[in-house]
Amino acid sequence: MQLAQNPRAEERNFYLLAVLGGLVTVIGLAAALYMEHAGHVVTGMNNQVVWGMPHVFAIFLIVAASGVLNVASIGSVFGKVVYKSRAPLSGLLALAMLAAGLAIIMLDLGRADRLIVAMTHFNPTSMFGWNVILYPGFFAIVGIYLWTLMDRKMNPYYKPAGLAAFIWRLLLTTGTGSIFGFLVARQAYQSAVIAPMFIIMSFAWGLAVFMIVQKAMYAWNDMTLHPQIRSRMKNLLGTFVAAVFYFVMVYHLTNLYFAKQTAFEQFILLSGGIFPLLFWGGYVVLGTLVPLLLIYVPNLASLRGSVFFAAALVILGAFCLLFVFIIGGQVFPLEIFPGMEVSSSFFDGKIDSYAPTLPEILLGLGGIGIAFTATAVGVRVLKFLPQDDIAKLESAGHMLD
Amino acid sequence: MNEPQDKVQDSGRRGFIGAAAAAGAGLGVAALAPGLHLIEVAGATSATARAAGEPAPSTVRWGMLIDTAKCASGCDACVQACNTENGIVETVKDARQGSQWIRKIDLKDPKNGRTHSLPMMCQHCENPPCVDVCPTGASMKRADGIVLVDRHICIGCRYCMMACPYKARSFVHQPLDTQNPEVPRGIGCVESCTFCVQRVDKGMQPACVEACPEGAMLFGDLNDPNSGIAQRIAREATTQVRADLKLNVGVRYQGI
Numbered sequence: 001m002q003l004a005q006n007p008r009a010e011e012r013n014f015y016l017l018a019v020l021g022g023l024v025t026v027i028g029l030a031a032a033l034y035m036e037h038a039g040h041v042v043t044g045m046n047n048q049v050v051w052g053m054p055h056v057f058a059i060f061l062i063v064a065a066s067g068v069l070n071v072a073s074i075g076s077v078f079g080k081v082v083y084k085s086r087a088p089l090s091g092l093l094a095l096a097m098l099a100a101g102l103a104i105i106m107l108d109l110g111r112a113d114r115l116i117v118a119m120t121h122f123n124p125t126s127m128f129g130w131n132v133i134l135y136p137g138f139f140a141i142v143g144i145y146l147w148t149l150m151d152r153k154m155n156p157y158y159k160p161a162g163l164a165a166f167i168w169r170l171l172l173t174t175g176t177g178s179i180f181g182f183l184v185a186r187q188a189y190q191s192a193v194i195a196p197m198f199i200i201m202s203f204a205w206g207l208a209v210f211m212i213v214q215k216a217m218y219a220w221n222d223m224t225l226h227p228q229i230r231s232r233m234k235n236l237l238g239t240f241v242a243a244v245f246y247f248v249m250v251y252h253l254t255n256l257y258f259a260k261q262t263a264f265e266q267f268i269l270l271s272g273g274i275f276p277l278l279f280w281g282g283y284v285v286l287g288t289l290v291p292l293l294l295i296y297v298p299n300l301a302s303l304r305g306s307v308f309f310a311a312a313l314v315i316l317g318a319f320c321l322l323f324v325f326i327i328g329g330q331v332f333p334l335e336i337f338p339g340m341e342v343s344s345s346f347f348d349g350k351i352d353s354y355a356p357t358l359p360e361i362l363l364g365l366g367g368i369g370i371a372f373t374a375t376a377v378g379v380r381v382l383k384f385l386p387q388d389d390i391a392k393l394e395s396a397g398h399m400l401d
Numbered sequence: 402m403n404e405p406q407d408k409v410q411d412s413g414r415r416g417f418i419g420a421a422a423a424a425g426a427g428l429g430v431a432a433l434a435p436g437l438h439l440i441e442v443a444g445a446t447s448a449t450a451r452a453a454g455e456p457a458p459s460t461v462r463w464g465m466l467i468d469t470a471k472c473a474s475g476c477d478a479c480v481q482a483c484n485t486e487n488g489i490v491e492t493v494k495d496a497r498q499g500s501q502w503i504r505k506i507d508l509k510d511p512k513n514g515r516t517h518s519l520p521m522m523c524q525h526c527e528n529p530p531c532v533d534v535c536p537t538g539a540s541m542k543r544a545d546g547i548v549l550v551d552r553h554i555c556i557g558c559r560y561c562m563m564a565c566p567y568k569a570r571s572f573v574h575q576p577l578d579t580q581n582p583e584v585p586r587g588i589g590c591v592e593s594c595t596f597c598v599q600r601v602d603k604g605m606q607p608a609c610v611e612a613c614p615e616g617a618m619l620f621g622d623l624n625d626p627n628s629g630i631a632q633r634i635a636r637e638a639t640t641q642v643r644a645d646l647k648l649n650v651g652v653r654y655q656g657i
Contacts, residue, residue, distance in 0.1 A: 039575035039588050046497035047571050050559040110557015110572060110589025117554050121537035128536035128560050184530060184646055185566030334568050336521070336642060337657075341509040344521070345480075346501045346568060 005222070014380055021373030028366010031359040032107035040110065043360045048347060049330045053356035054108040056322045057364030060205065061101030061371060062176055063198055064318070066169040067206020069094040069142065072149075073169070076162025081398035082229055086386040087162070089217075090210060091146040092378045093371075094169075095139060097209070100371035102135055104363060127178045134172045141168045150382065173199045180329075187264035188329025193254065197247040204240035205318045208311040211237065213375065215308050217385055226390055228399050234307045238295035241314055245288050248321070260338065267351070268328050275328040278320040287317010327354050450604030459544040462527075462651065463596055464623035465610070466630050466639060467519055469656035471617035474518040477505050482612030483522075486597055488581030493574055500571035500586075502594045503609055508657065517657050520609065520618070522594035523548055523569040524642065525651030531561035531570065540591075546623075546651050547596050557589040566643050569593050596620070623651065 035042060045052040071090035075083035106115055123129040145165040148158040177198030183189040211233060218225055252269065255261040268275050291310035294300050301307070331352045336342065342349030378384060393399050451457070483489070483503045491499040503522040509515070525548045531540040532548065539555035542548050550561075550570075562570045570593040573586060580586055583599040597607035605611075610618040621630035633639075639653040 036589075040572065041493055041495075041498055041575040046495060046574075047499075047501075047562065048497060048568065050562045050572060110559070110591070111555065112557075114554070114556045117537055118556050118558075121539075121554055123535055123538045125533045126536045126560070128534060128558065132536060179560070182534070183564055185564060185643075330563075334566065336567055337506075337508055339510070339512075341511055342506060344504050344506040345496070346504040347497060348504075348506055348521075348568065352497065 010220075014376070017376050018373060018380075021369050021376055024369030025366050025373055026369075028104075028363050028369055029107070031362035031366065032112070035108070035359050035363065036112055042357060044355045044357050045360070046352070046354075048333075048352045049327060049354040051326055051330065052354060053360045054104050054363050054367075055326055056319065057367050058101045058104035058108070059176065059326065060318055060322055061097045061104070061367055063173060063202045064205040064209050065094050065097035065101060066138070066173045066176075067202030067204070068097060068210050069165060069169050070203055070206055071210050072145070073162060073166040076145075076158055077166045080401065081396070082232065082388070082393060082401075085388055086210070086214070087158075088146060088149050088382075089214065089379070089384040089386055091142050091149065091165075092382075092384050093210060093213060093375060094142055094206075095146075096371045096374035096378065098135065098138060099374060100367040100369075103370055104367040107363060107366075108360075127175060127182050131172075131175045131179065134168070134175045138168055138172050141165050169202075170199060173202045180325075185334060186329055187255075187261050187332060187335065188268075188325065191251060191254070193247065193251050197244075197251060200240065200243045200247050201318070201321075204237065204244045204314055207233070207237050207240055208314040208318075211311040212308060212315075214386060215311075217379060221385060226388060226399075229388060230307060234295050234301065234310065237307075237311065237314065238292055241288055241291055241295075245284075248283075260335070263335075264332050267332050268324060272328060272331075272351075275324050275331075279324045279328075282320025283317045283324065286313050287320055291317070330354075451602060457543045457545040457547070457602075460624060461544075462546040462623040463525065463601065464546070464621065464630055464651040464653065465525075465596070465607075466619040466633055466653045466655060468617045468619075469517045469519045469654055471615040472518045472520065472613075473615065474505075474507055474516070476518075476614065478612045478614055479503055479520045479609035479618065480505060482608040483594070483597075486581070486600070486608035487584045487595075488579060488586065490579050498572075498574040500573060500592060502571065502592070519654060519657065521567060521569070521642075522609075522652070523565075523596075524567050524648070525594075525596060527649035527651070529648065530564040530566065530646075534560045534564040536560065543598075547598055547601070548593070549595055549598065550591055550593065552585050552587055552590050552592075555590040557591065559591060561591055565593075566646055566648070 043052060069090055071083055072087035072094075074080045075085075075087050106112055109115075109118075111117075118132060122132070141161070141164050145158070145161040148154040148156075148161040174195045177195035180189040181191055181194035214225070252265060256265045268279060270276055291313045294303075294306045294310040294313075331354055333342075333347075333349050333351060336348065390399075480501075480503050487502060489500055489502065493499045503520050506519055506521045508517040508519070525542075525546055527542075527546065529540070529542055529548050532542050534540075536558060537554045537556055539551045539553075540548070540561045541551060557572065559572055562572060570591050572591050573588050576588045577586055584595075586592055597605075597609075600607060606620050607618075610620045619630050619633065621628040623631055623634070625631055626635075633655075634653060637655060639655050640657055641648075641650045641653060
C-alpha cells in the first residue's frame with residue numbers, strides 16, 4: 001500500500017471508508033427505528049431474556065472504551081514515555097466507543113423517545129442511575145484531557161487531567177460491572193468480583209482495539225511500528241488476557257463452590273449447548289489460549305501479523321464471553337422455589353432460548369459503525385497518529401523503562 | 402374449561418351487583434357548587450376507600466395471603482379475572498413476549514412427589530429490588546406498600562425485570578389497541594400486578610381475590626391487627642417466597 005505517496009488515492013479511500021462507516025451507522029439507526037415502531041416483538045428478546053444482542057455490543061463498546069483509555073494512562077499517570085505519543089488516539093477511541101455503546105443502549109430502550117426523562121430523573125439507589133452520571137462525566141474529563149494533550153498552552157495540566165481520567169474510568173467500569181454485580185436474584189450475577197473483572201476485561205479489550213486501530217493507521221501511512229514498542233505492547237496485552245482468564249476462573253470457581261449455583265454452572269460450562277461451546281471454544285481457546293500462544297511463543301510471535309491476529313482473537317473472545325455472560329445468565333431460569341420442580345404458562349423452571357433477529361444485530365453493528373466513523377473522521381482532521389522519535393526515546397532510555 | 406369460565410362470569414356478576422349496590426346505597430354526593438360535586442365512596446368498604454388526590458396512607462400495608470391447599474391445579478380464574486380487569490388481551494405470537502401479571506405455577510417436590518398449585522405475581526416487597534435499580538424512579542412503592550410502575554417515566558430499560566426475583570414483570574413488546582381506561586398500559590414500558598390499585602383505592606378487593614372460587618386468596622391490611630389477613634398470619638404458619646433475600650414481601654403463602 002503506497003497511500004502516503006498518492007494523496008488523491010488516499011483521499012478517495014478515506015471518503016470510501018467514511019461512507020462505508022456512515023452506511024453501517026444509518027442501517028443501524030433504521031433498524032432501531034423499526035424496533036421503536038413495531039416494538040420489541042421483532043427482536044428475539046422476551047420477558048425472560050430481557051437484554052439481548054444490542055446489550056452484548058453495547059457492553060463490549062462501553063467496557064472497551066474505558067479500557068482503551070489505559071494506553072493514555074500508562075503514559076500520563078504511570079510515566080511510560082513510549083505510551084505518551086499514543087495518548088491522543090487512546091482518548092479519541094475512548095470517546096468514540098463510549099458514544100457508540102451508549103447510542104445502542106439508548107436506541108434499544110422501550111421508550112427511546114424518553115431519553116430526556118432518563119437525564120432529568122435520578123434514582124440514587126440505581127446502579128444504572130449512577131452510570132447516567134458517570135458517562136457524561138467521562139466525556140467531559142476525557143475531553144479536557146485531550147485538550148491538555150493537544151493544545152500546547154494546556155500541556156502543563158496534562159498530568160492532573162490524566163489522573164482524573166484514570167480514576168474516572170475505573171469508576172465507570174466499576175459502575176458497568178456493578179449493573180450485573182448488584183442483581184441479587186439471578187444466579188449468574190450477584191457477585192462482587194464482577195466489577196474488578198470488568199475492569200481487567202476493559203484493560204485487555206481496550207488494548208486489543210487500540211493495537212488494531214494503530215496497526216491500520218500505520219499501514220495507511222506506510223509506517224511500521226518499532227519492534228521494541230510492538231513487543232512491549234503485545235506483552236502487556238498478554239498480561240491482561242491472562243489476568244482476565246484468572247478473574248473468569250475465580251468467578252466460575254466461586255459459583256461452583258456455592259451449592260445453590262452448581263446447576264447454573266453445569267449449564268453454562270457443560271450442558272447448555274451454545275453457551276459451553278462459546279465459552280470453551282470461543283472465549284477460552286480462540287479468545288485466550290491462541291492469543292497467548294501467539295504472543296508468548298517466540299516462533300509464533302515473530303510471524304508477520306501475529307500480534308494483529310492475537311488482538312483480533314481477543315475481541316472475538318470478548319464477544320463470546322459477553323454473550324455467555326449476558327444471554328446465558330438470563331436463559332437459565334430463576335430459582336423461585338429452590339429444590340422444587342416448577343412449571344407454568346410463563347415458562348417458569350424452563351431453560352429459555354434466544355435467537356437474535358436481524359434488526360437487533362444491525363443495531364449492534366450500527367454502534368460499531370458509529371465508533372468507526374467517529375474515529376476515521378477524528379484521525380483525519382486532527383493529529384492523532386502515534387509518532388515515535390526512536391532516537392530520542394533510545395538515548396533517554398525510554399524504550400525499555 | 403367451562404367451570405372456571407362460569408366462575409369468572411359469576412364473579413363478574415358479583416362485581417356488578419357490588420358496584421350497583423355501592424352506587425345505589427353507598428355513594429354520598431355532596432354539592433359544593435352548582436354542577437360541581439364531591440363524590441365520596443361509602444358502603445361496607447368505605448374505611449379503606451380514599452378520595453382522588455388524597456395520598457395513600459403510610460399506616461396501611463396492603464398484603465395478600467394465598468392458601469395453596471385450596472388452590473386447584475387446573476383453575477386459572479384469578480388469571481382470567483386479572484386479564485379482564487386490567488385489559489390484558491394478548492395477541493403476540495411468541496407467548497414469552499406476552500404480558501402475564503399473574504400466573505399459575507405448579508410445583509412438585511421431587512423428594513416426596515407432593516404437588517402444589519399457586520398464583521404468582523408481584524410480591525409487593527417492602528424492599529423491592531425493582532425500585533432500587535430503576536434509573537428514573539418509575540418503579541416505585543406507594544406509602545401503602547403497593548409497588549407500581551409510573552408509565553410516564555418508564556423508559557423501558559428492563560433493568561427492573563433483571564432485578565425481580567419472581568419474574569413478576571412483563572415488558573409490552575408491541576403496540577396495544579385495547580385498554581381499560583383506568584389501567585394505562587403502553588408499548589415499550591414495563592408492567593406488573595398492581596394489586597388492582599384502581600379497585601383498592603375505591604375500597605374494593607383485587608379482581609383475582611374476588612374471582613377465586615375457593616376463597617384461597619385473602620387481601621387486607623397487614624398493619625391492622627384486627628384485619629383478617631393479619632390475624633391469620635399471626636395465627637397460622639405462612640411463607641414468604643425467597644425469604645432468604647429478606648425483601649419482606651406483601652404476598653404470603655400457606656401450605657408450601
